[in-house]
Amino acid sequence: MEQIENFNYEELLEAFKALLKQNSLKFTSQREIILQTLYQNPHHFTPEDLYLLIKENHPDLTIGITTVYRTLNLLEENSLVTSLSFGINGKKFELSNKPHHDHLICQKCGKIIEFHDPKIEQLQEKIAKIHDFKLTHHLMQLYGICKKCQESENGENS
Amino acid sequence: MEQIENFNYEELLEAFKALLKQNSLKFTSQREIILQTLYQNPHHFTPEDLYLLIKENHPDLTIGITTVYRTLNLLEENSLVTSLSFGINGKKFELSNKPHHDHLICQKCGKIIEFHDPKIEQLQEKIAKIHDFKLTHHLMQLYGICKKCQESENGENS
DNA sequence: CTGTGTGCAAACATTTTGCAAGCAG
DNA sequence: CTGCTTGCAAAATGTTTGCACACAG
Numbered sequence: 001m002e003q004i005e006n007f008n009y010e011e012l013l014e015a016f017k018a019l020l021k022q023n024s025l026k027f028t029s030q031r032e033i034i035l036q037t038l039y040q041n042p043h044h045f046t047p048e049d050l051y052l053l054i055k056e057n058h059p060d061l062t063i064g065i066t067t068v069y070r071t072l073n074l075l076e077e078n079s080l081v082t083s084l085s086f087g088i089n090g091k092k093f094e095l096s097n098k099p100h101h102d103h104l105i106c107q108k109c110g111k112i113i114e115f116h117d118p119k120i121e122q123l124q125e126k127i128a129k130i131h132d133f134k135l136t137h138h139l140m141q142l143y144g145i146c147k148k149c150q151e152s153e154n155g156e157n158s
Numbered sequence: 159m160e161q162i163e164n165f166n167y168e169e170l171l172e173a174f175k176a177l178l179k180q181n182s183l184k185f186t187s188q189r190e191i192i193l194q195t196l197y198q199n200p201h202h203f204t205p206e207d208l209y210l211l212i213k214e215n216h217p218d219l220t221i222g223i224t225t226v227y228r229t230l231n232l233l234e235e236n237s238l239v240t241s242l243s244f245g246i247n248g249k250k251f252e253l254s255n256k257p258h259h260d261h262l263i264c265q266k267c268g269k270i271i272e273f274h275d276p277k278i279e280q281l282q283e284k285i286a287k288i289h290d291f292k293l294t295h296h297l298m299q300l301y302g303i304c305k306k307c308q309e310s311e312n313g314e315n316s
Numbered sequence: 317c318t319g320t321g322t323g324c325a326a327a328c329a330t331t332t333t334g335c336a337a338g339c340a341g
Numbered sequence: 342c343t344g345c346t347t348g349c350a351a352a353a354t355g356t357t358t359g360c361a362c363a364c365a366g
Contacts, residue, residue, distance in 0.1 A: 026320055026365050047356080064323040069356065091355090104289055113289050120281050124300055131262055131271050132305035140298045142282055147290035184340050184345055205331080222348040227331060249330095 009039050012080075012095075019078050030063050034071045038081065044092040044112050047072055084141075102140040108149035167197050170238075170253075177236050188221050192229045196239060202250035205230055240295060258295075264304035 016035055020027050037054050038045070045053075050072070051065045072093050075081040082096040084103065092112075104113040120140070128135045174193055178185050195212050196203070203211075209226045212219070230251050233239040240254045259272040278298070286293040 024320080024366095028321060028365070030322075062323075066324080066357080067322060070321085073357095104286065104291055106291070107294060113291075115285050115289070117281055117285060120278055123275055123278050123281075127273055127275060128262065128300060128302055131273070132308075133262055133264065133271075133300070133302040134308055135300055135302040138298065138300045140296070142286060142291070142293055142296040144286055144291040144293040150290075150292055182341095182345080186340075186346065188347075220348075224332080224349080225347060228346085 009036070012039055016075075016080065019080070025074075029061060030067050031071055033058055033061055033063070034068060035075070035080075038075075038093070038095045042095065044084065044094050046092055050093070102142070104142045104144070106146035106149055107143050108145055111146050111148075113146075167194070170197060174233075174238060177238070183232075187219060188225050189229050191216055191219055191221070192226060193233070193238075196233075196251070196253045200253065202252050204250055208251070254295075260298040260300070262300045262302070264302065264307055269304050 013032070013035065016031070017027055019025075020031075033054055034050065037050060037057070041053065047065065047068045051063070051068045054061070054063055054068070072081060072083075076083055076093065079096055081093045083091050083093045101114040101116045104115055105111070124138060125135060171190070171193065174189075175185055177183075178189075191212055192208065195208060195215070199211065205223065205226045208230070209221070209223045212221055212226070230239060230241075234241055234251065237254055239251045241249050241251045259274045260278075262271040262273055263269070282296060283293060
């Protein structure tokens, strides 16, 4: 499994353009801004988050949420973004050009923390070996309540 | 895939009844059938899957999908079922009465091996602690190719 | 120029809510 | 009896599609 290394925006953009060319698709300003925005904000976005952020940062650009959906799907099909479904608040997207990591998710506020633990990965390999599996990838999501939400749980009484 | 069942239905049903009583809620046949169906079919259900299955197996019972949603939410809030989001479109639910385990999944033949590794769980707790999270549960799925499929990959040329 | 891309509105899909009647406790 | 529960219909969300015009290549 070849994990695309941390690239800079130029490289990412080139990859995107190459992808478009390969499929006889066109490079448009909407598509560029979507990619750029994903790059500049390394968070997890719902399509709507992304749409609103773009509208805010680029008041000049006309863009519809339809285009955001279509572009995210295009990017996902081509593995430039990854989508995760965290029970809370729908499906979220992030650029896949980051090094591998897993997620810690707050079930109350939806906050997401990324982490990476080489020891866990080692143990996963070991388990795979025991069962004679050749691992390709994995999915690990830890669900819980973040500090803030724990505090507000104690503090509030409705 | 062996199904681990160390709760029997009676216990589960009692837990459910206790829960209802505690909240001054009522024990209805719809709620019972939903729980029973989840118990008898240890798969992952979308609300609609479950609704259709119940309609099929209990043609006499009137039930609406609304009730399925409401009951699943009730069960989830009280940790009797867990919801997982696998890929596209759909939150899926399963009973949480199985002992905790994770999955090793063969991407070729679909074989699923359940495993449990206390060391990994420890490390997960540690990560949660670092980020001040109180863990509720987690999802870990390792994807790979099982021994048989690795062998047949070598042997066969389609 | 050609054919893809876009925004808009409408269509879909999924989940939640308001309501009047039904039933558990 | 009381008031929670139910199914239905309608509403609220979230996502996709049809279409005519815009524009990249």
